[in-house]
Amino acid sequence: MSEGALLLGAHMSVAGGLHLAFHRAVLAGCQAMQIFTRNANRWEAKPLGDEEIAAFASSRSASGITCVLAHDSYLINLASPDPEKWQRSIDAFVLELERCSALSIPQLVMHPGAHMGQGEVAGIARLHEAFRLVLDRAPQDVEILIENTAGQGSYLGASFEQLAAILEDLPPDRFGICFDSCHAFAAGYDFRSEEQYAELISHIEASVGLERIRAFHLNDSLKDLGSGLDRHEHIGRGRIGGEGFASLMGDRRFDGVPKILETPKGQDGEMDRVNLELLRQLAARAR
Numbered sequence: 001m002s003e004g005a006l007l008l009g010a011h012m013s014v015a016g017g018l019h020l021a022f023h024r025a026v027l028a029g030c031q032a033m034q035i036f037t038r039n040a041n042r043w044e045a046k047p048l049g050d051e052e053i054a055a056f057a058s059s060r061s062a063s064g065i066t067c068v069l070a071h072d073s074y075l076i077n078l079a080s081p082d083p084e085k086w087q088r089s090i091d092a093f094v095l096e097l098e099r100c101s102a103l104s105i106p107q108l109v110m111h112p113g114a115h116m117g118q119g120e121v122a123g124i125a126r127l128h129e130a131f132r133l134v135l136d137r138a139p140q141d142v143e144i145l146i147e148n149t150a151g152q153g154s155y156l157g158a159s160f161e162q163l164a165a166i167l168e169d170l171p172p173d174r175f176g177i178c179f180d181s182c183h184a185f186a187a188g189y190d191f192r193s194e195e196q197y198a199e200l201i202s203h204i205e206a207s208v209g210l211e212r213i214r215a216f217h218l219n220d221s222l223k224d225l226g227s228g229l230d231r232h233e234h235i236g237r238g239r240i241g242g243e244g245f246a247s248l249m250g251d252r253r254f255d256g257v258p259k260i261l262e263t264p265k266g267q268d269g270e271m272d273r274v275n276l277e278l279l280r281q282l283a284a285r286a287r
């Protein structure tokens with residue numbers, strides 16, 4: 001098995017400049033990485049400069065990291081019932097896609113948003129309408145990956161049936177799923193044994209379809225199965241534990257699909273190295 005087939009990596013800080021993330025990713029031993037292309041907690045974003053784009057491209061080729069994903073801002077809610085927030089979210093999301101396109105980042109991970117009390121059906125309708133407007137305006141070369149969620153509050157996307165309903169009528173070449181292991185577990189999907197893992201994957205196959213899984217977030221969970229709480233823990237040290245990750249890492253159907261850590265970094269990012277090494281061991285053991 002080649003290292004490339006695993007496409008393992010982590011979310012990396014862009015502090016000091018977007019291009020600096022590549023250096024950090026190499027030090028952590030990543031083959032893939034995820035970044036925010038802007039401050040995720042603010043609406044405003046400084047436009048990308050030509051120099052910034054060029055520095056990103058040259059750091060990328062020097063790093064050897066070919067697989068780069070972006071994650072959108074936490075403020076965006078494309079399912080919002082509030083017309084002003086909804087429009088602001090659409091504008092911000094189009095901007096996210098434009099930034100990805102300018103940086104040649106082919107995939108943007110996003111949260112499907114929260115219905116804020118209007119109910120699931122109305123929330124999904126709102127989201128669909130937003131996506132329609134987004135597709136009219138945004139560049140065509142960036143795939144949108146909807147992340148499954150932990151089921152907190154009125155957030156959409158905690159069940160694969162609902163994600164399937166969201167994906168219905170959305171073009172398969174533009175929309176996929178990013179599977180977050182912590183979120184799935186917190187939402188009540190148990191995959192701690194091989195049998196449970198196999199069941200979960202057949203459930204995903206029957207609902208959204210396995211070909212729709214285009215990225216993974218690999219996080220263990222600090223909180224219990226079905227807690228609805230989104231708290232990430234180091235791989236193997238949370239409530240999921242090593243075995244659940246062993247099944248996933250051993251699943252050849254997901255070779256070549258990027259697998260990204262969003263776990264605590266520790267001193268100088270040392271924990272990324274530890275978590276990635278453990279995932280590699282689990283993969284090797286299962287093959």
Ligand code: MN
Pocket residue numbers: 071110111147
């Ligand atoms: Mn996320």
Ligand code: MN
Pocket residue numbers: 147180217262
């Ligand atoms: Mn995630």
Ligand code: ZN
Pocket residue numbers: 180182183230231232
């Ligand atoms: Zn999370």
